Amino acid sequence: MVRSMFSGVAGMRAHQQRMDVIGNNIANVNTYGFKSSRATFRDMYYQNIRNASAGTVTRGGVNPSAIGYGANISSVDLLMTQSSMTPTGNPLDVCITGEGFLQVMDNDGNIFYTKAGMLDVDPTTGYLLDSNGYFVLGTQGPSVVGKAPSKEKIQFKIDPLTPAAGTKTETINDRDVTISATNNSSAGNVQFNFSLDTEMPAGQDLNVIMDGTNISVKVNPLAEFTSFDAFVGLVNQKITEANGGTPHPGGEFSIVMDPAPVLGAAGDGGAYEGVLTGSQIINPDNGPTGGKIELTAPATAGAVNAKDLGVVYRSVGSSFDGSGDMTLVVAAGTTQGTYKVTATGANGTWEVDNLSAAQLTGSAGVLLTKTGGTDTNNTITLRIPSTALDKDNDGNVTGINTNFTTAFHLGAASPQKPSGNLGLSSKSFLLAGGTEGGPQTIMNLTGIAIGANGVITASHASGKLTIGRIDLANFDNAKGLQASGNSYFAETENSGKPSYAVPGEDGTGALKNSALETSNVDLSQEFTDMITTQRGFQANGRIITVSDTMLEELINLKR
Numbered sequence: 001m002v003r004s005m006f007s008g009v010a011g012m013r014a015h016q017q018r019m020d021v022i023g024n025n026i027a028n029v030n031t032y033g034f035k036s037s038r039a040t041f042r043d044m045y046y047q048n049i050r051n052a053s054a055g056t057v058t059r060g061g062v063n064p065s066a067i068g069y070g071a072n073i074s075s076v077d078l079l080m081t082q083s084s085m086t087p088t089g090n091p092l093d094v095c096i097t098g099e100g101f102l103q104v105m106d107n108d109g110n111i112f113y114t115k116a117g118m119l120d121v122d123p124t125t126g127y128l129l130d131s132n133g134y135f136v137l138g139t140q141g142p143s144v145v146g147k148a149p150s151k152e153k154i155q156f157k158i159d160p161l162t163p164a165a166g167t168k169t170e171t172i173n174d175r176d177v178t179i180s181a182t183n184n185s186s187a188g189n190v191q192f193n194f195s196l197d198t199e200m201p202a203g204q205d206l207n208v209i210m211d212g213t214n215i216s217v218k219v220n221p222l223a224e225f226t227s228f229d230a231f232v233g234l235v236n237q238k239i240t241e242a243n244g245g246t247p248h249p250g251g252e253f254s255i256v257m258d259p260a261p262v263l264g265a266a267g268d269g270g271a272y273e274g275v276l277t278g279s280q281i282i283n284p285d286n287g288p289t290g291g292k293i294e295l296t297a298p299a300t301a302g303a304v305n306a307k308d309l310g311v312v313y314r315s316v317g318s319s320f321d322g323s324g325d326m327t328l329v330v331a332a333g334t335t336q337g338t339y340k341v342t343a344t345g346a347n348g349t350w351e352v353d354n355l356s357a358a359q360l361t362g363s364a365g366v367l368l369t370k371t372g373g374t375d376t377n378n379t380i381t382l383r384i385p386s387t388a389l390d391k392d393n394d395g396n397v398t399g400i401n402t403n404f405t406t407a408f409h410l411g412a413a414s415p416q417k418p419s420g421n422l423g424l425s426s427k428s429f430l431l432a433g434g435t436e437g438g439p440q441t442i443m444n445l446t447g448i449a450i451g452a453n454g455v456i457t458a459s460h461a462s463g464k465l466t467i468g469r470i471d472l473a474n475f476d477n478a479k480g481l482q483a484s485g486n487s488y489f490a491e492t493e494n495s496g497k498p499s500y501a502v503p504g505e506d507g508t509g510a511l512k513n514s515a516l517e518t519s520n521v522d523l524s525q526e527f528t529d530m531i532t533t534q535r536g537f538q539a540n541g542r543i544i545t546v547s548d549t550m551l552e553e554l555i556n557l558k559r
Contacts, residue, residue, distance in 0.1 A: 003047070003067055008543030010070025014041055015537040017073045022530050025521045033116030033487045034519040035078050036526075042074035070540075078489075080478045083520035085512060092119045094450055095517040098509020100472035100501065101489065103137035103151055104130050111137070111151065112488035113473055113481065113498070115517050119450075123442050126156035128456070128468075132486050138471040144455055149471035149500035156467050158440035158460065166190065166250060166434030170427040173286040176258045177422075179429045181250035186461070188250030188434035189213065194424035196221045196282045205278065206231075208238035215239065217424075223278035228261050228422075231281055250434065261422060272420055284426035286419060435461045452510040454503040472508045473498035 018039040028034040046066035055061035085095050094117035096102070101113035118131040128136040137151040166188030167180040181188025190213045197218040200207065205223035209216040217235055225231045236252045263272040272280070440460070447459040454470035475481065480495035491498065504510035 002547075003069060005544050005547040007068065007070035008540045008547065010044060010072055011540030011543070012537055014071045014073055015533050015540060018533050019530070019537070021076055022526055022533060025526050026523070029519050029521045029523060031116075031487060031519050032118065032516045033114055034521065035080055035115070035483075035489075036519070036521045037076050037078055037483075039076050040074045041071045043071055044069045078479050078481065078483065079520060081520050083518050085515045086518050087515050089514055090118075091447075091449055091514055092121070093117055093516050094119060094470070094511045094513050095515045096472065096503070096509045097512055098507075099478075100474050100503070100508035101478075101498075102130070102470065103473050103498075103500075104132075104134035104488070105137055105151075105153070106134050110490075112484060112490055114487050114489065116487040117511075117516055121156055121442055121448070126158075126442060128154040128156070128470075136470060138454060139469040141468060142466040144466065144469040147469075149469075149502050151471070151473075151500065152468075154456065154468040154470065156442055156445075156458070158444065158465065159462075160439050161435050161437045161444075161462055163437030164433050164435055166431035168192075168429045168431045170429060172284075172423045172426055173421065175422070177424070177427070177429075178254075178256045178258075179431060180254050180256075181248075181252075181431060181434055182254065183249065183251030184434070185250055185436055186434050187248070188253075189431050190215050190250060191431070192217065192253075192429040194219065194282050196279065196425065206234060206238060208235065208242045210239070210242045219278040219282045221277065221279035221282070224275040225278075225281070226275060227263060228255075228257065228276060228281075231255075231276065250431075257422065261420065276420075280420050281422050282425045283419070283421040284423035286421050286423060433461065450511060450513040452504060452512065454511050470503065470511065472501050472503050474501055474506070474508055475499075 018041070021037050021039040025036045028036075046068050048064060048066045050062065050065035052064040053062040082098065085097070094102075096115060096117070101115060102117055103111060104114060105111050112134070114130065116131070119136060120129055120131070121127070122129055130136055135153045138154050139147050139150045140152045140154055141147075163184035165181045165184050166186070167178060169176055169178040171177070179192055181190075192215050194217045197207070198221060200218065200220040202222075204220060205225075206217060206219045209218065217238075225234075232253075232255045235255070239248050239253070240246065261272060261276060263274060263276060445458045445460055445465075448467075449457050450470065451457070454472070456467040456469065458465045458467060475491075475498055476496040477494060480492050481489035482492050482495075484490045499506070501508045
């Protein structure tokens with residue numbers, strides 16, 4: 001009976017220890033990187049009350065008889081099964097999508113291994129740390145490609161930055177346009193946008209609107225500048241005015257074109273006749289401007305000019321394809337005049353707009369439009385290439401080439417010429433690279449990312465930086481590791497020595513950033529084990545109470 005009581009005590013102790021394991025598992029159901037354990041039982045030693053004997057000719061063999069002394073814990077095994085991943089949104093969180101452990105080192109140089117990838121960067125020293133402040137190990141330096149995996153401390157080392165001014169170059173209409181700040185400062189990293197403002201008051205050439213780092217330059221299309229530098233100077237003047245009269249912290253801004261626009265003399269027939277207009281600076285259309293012939297209404301409706309040839313008719317609102325005709329009605333004072341036009345060149349097309357204007361686009365490049373200004377429908381402008389005009393030896397226009405005809409009286413004429421449009425409105429200029437320079441810290445980084453292969457990169461004013469690489473450790477017998485608390489495991493004699501690997505290679509899993517591995521505790525299994533453990537504990541308790549009752553009866557025999 002004493003043996004049964006000891007068996008009950010041993011059983012209760014074993015079940016209590018198993019409950020301790022279950023309790024630890026359940027307590028860590030939400031611990032990142034936690035690996036659950038299981039407790040296994042084994043029976044204890046036995047007391048033989050009869051030894052075994054072999055059979056003889058006259059009697060059979062006898063089996064041994066032994067009475068056990070209960071049960072105890074055989075082992076508490078780590079279950080290294082892969083658990084699920086949960087997204088965290090933190091770019092410095094990592095989980096391992098397979099085998100392998102992160103390596104970390106404490107301040108005394110002891111190395112531990114973990115699945116919990118809550119990482120951070122020390123703002124003072126620049127070392128990559130885990131959530132307990134231990135150093136994360138791997139390969140240090142920008143040239144990690146091709147390097148063997150290692151167990152070095154990973155530190156963010158950023159070279160001092162050379163002072164520089166913000167700048168941006170765009171190619172527009174076969175010109176390289178570069179806008180640069182003059183001060184070595186991040187304040188020069190602004191964005192320029194250019195546009196035309198047709199409603200700008202007469203006499204005002206341009207206006208600047210500043211909104212944070214955005215600088216919008218509004219230009220009057222009728223503005224005239226004696227040089228491109230004069231335009232740039234006015235832009236800087238207006239920036240200062242928009243900044244409350246204080247120079248911009250990025251300094252003055254230079255706008256350089258290569259090749260630079262060259263202004264000619266007035267009347268030379270070039271793109272810039274002495275001035276550069278706001279429309280030419282901003283307008284993105286780089287095609288040629290048409291020459292023009294102003295055609296006035298005849299004194300008598302329907303009158304024919306001596307130069308008229310091949311006049312044909314067609315109804316208003318239709319298009320002319322070279323084989324039909326058109327009638328154009330224009331109001332001249334109170335008299336309705338009917339004017340006839342004809343196209344030359346194959347497959348020309350006329351478009352009529354509201355009975356007062358027409359457009360022709362054909363192989364000859366002829367364009368018919370209504371003139372602007374104060375005229376109201378009594379003047380039609382025919383835009384033509386310079387080859388359509390007859391000129392004298394001095395270059396003066398004497399008439400229209402007979403290949404281009406009209407039923408209107410000939411007025412002033414000018415040839416087609418290059419538009420000279422610089423097209424600043426076609427691109428947005430985002431200046432970059434401006435910095436005061438000097439020593440750099442973690443605060444100068446705008447983003448840190450960890451790749452699937454463990455390579456750590458960061459965005460910086462000088463470009464994309466490679467910091468190092470997180471390397472993994474793997475073991476032949478991961479179950480032989482010793483749980484050390486804080487989600488750490490330590491190497492043991494039975495785990496084997498660690499082998500190092502680049503994440504995703506040599507049997508290890510790749511890294512996934514912005515995610516963590518959850519605990520592998522199976523609550524349904526734990527609660528089931530809890531029930532059987534509780535019942536086992538109760539049953540062993542009954543052994544003790546029953547044995548106590550039997551001893552009581554034995555003591556009562558002397559009465």
